[in-house]
Amino acid sequence: MFTKILVPLDLGHLDNLSGALSVAAQMAKSHNAEVIYVGVYGNLPTEDVPPPQDYSAKLKAFSDEQAAAHDITTTSVPVFSHDPQAELTSALLSAAADANADLIVMASHIPGWAEHIFHSNAGYIASYAPISVFVVR
Numbered sequence: 818m819f820t821k822i823l824v825p826l827d828l829g830h831l832d833n834l835s836g837a838l839s840v841a842a843q844m845a846k847s848h849n850a851e852v853i854y855v856g857v858y859g860n861l862p863t864e865d866v867p868p869p870q871d872y873s874a875k876l877k878a879f880s881d882e883q884a885a886a887h888d889i890t891t892t893s894v895p896v897f898s899h900d901p902q903a904e905l906t907s908a909l910l911s912a913a914a915d916a917n918a919d920l921i922v923m924a925s926h927i928p929g930w931a932e933h934i935f936h937s938n939a940g941y942i943a944s945y946a947p948i949s950v951f952v953v954r
Contacts, residue, residue, distance in 0.1 A: 819848045819949075823918035825909050825938075826856045828875055829866045837924035837953040842887040844922065844951075851890045854880045855912045859901040869897070892916075906941045913948060921950045 824841045826834065845852045858872045867875050873895045880893035896912050898904045913921055925939040943950040 819844065819850045819920045821853055821916055821918040822848075822850050822920045822922055823853045823855055823909075823913045823916060825921070825923050825942075826854050826876065826879070827866075828856055828858075828872070828879070829863060831879070834924045837922050838883065840951065840953050841922040842883065842889055844920070845889040846887065850920075851892060852880075852883065853892045853894055853912075853916050853918060854883070855894045855896060855909060855916075857896045857898050857901045857905050857908045859898055906938055906945075909938075909942060910946060913946065919948050921946055921948060923950070923952055925952045925954045 822841050822845055824837060841852050844850065854876060856872065856876045858866060858869060860869060866872070873893070876893040876895050880891040883889070884891040894912055894916065896908045898908050901908070909921075921942060923939050923942060925937060939950075939952045943952055
């Protein structure tokens with residue numbers, strides 16, 4: 818049913834993505850699909866995210882680890898953005914289109930007061946993606 822599953826990653830918060838990563842790996846195995854890990858990064862490194870020149874290598878290493886751990890086919894796609902926070906949703910939707918993905922599996926968080934004012938990334942992607950989106954809380 819699915820052939821390419823896109824999974825957005827925040828390398829600085831991998832511990833919060835375990836549910837989505839597990840679901841994506843299980844779906845990839847059951848559908849014999851490829852998992853495409855996409856990370857959006859900018860010019861400024863943070864405490865948890867490496868500088869731009871190291872970002873691609875860290876994303877690929879994570880993708881390779883997931884492939885070995887779950888016996889699935891994976892690809893890593895680093896996406897540069899001048900303002901990752903502002904351009905995250907559009908960058909992810911573009912990456913999904915470029916990869917010809919037919920499913921997006923992404924993590925969400927428990928909504929708080931801010932979601933009454935600002936949209937969540939997962940909610941926006943689920944509303945506007947032209948493909949299926951599985952949001953894992």
